[in-house]
Amino acid sequence: MKSRAFMIFCVLLFFAPVSIYGECVKGDCRDGLGVFVLREGYRYAGQFKDGRFHGYGTLAHNNGGKYVGGWKKGQYNGQGTLILPSGGKYVGGWKxxxxxxxxxxxxxxxKNYPNTEQVPSQRDELMQSAFTNTIEVIISAPF
Known part of the structure; x- marks a missing residue:
């Protein structure tokens, strides 16, 4: 009897429409336009391809930080703006x-620093922020 109850529990758990990362609350979050809410307080609104952030979109956190711009395979790519909760802002290219x-x-x-040269292998103050580090973990997660 216990093994049967356990088996039913496992089947229900497997088919439950709940994601540990979040859920699509509007539109097509597989291949199209949609809104995806992550349980860590993040909300993405924009384009998707193969279930990943891809195209143009906005990833915002309820602490005020956000990224607006291009995405490729779930990562910042192309032109975009990163706004940190502290009020700092970076506008430029991403890869x-x-x-x-x-x-x-x-x-x-x-204080404004125009034409700041950024090298992908460097980790400066901008990339050291807790907001950015958290986003890097989330966008590399397999949605």
């Missing part, structure tokens, strides 16, 4: 979720 090429960095205090 594999790292800033690349020249971009503009506006520090939280208001």
């Amino acid at each position: 594999d979720s790292l800033p690349i090429g020249k971009g503009a960095w506006l520090a939280p205090g208001g």
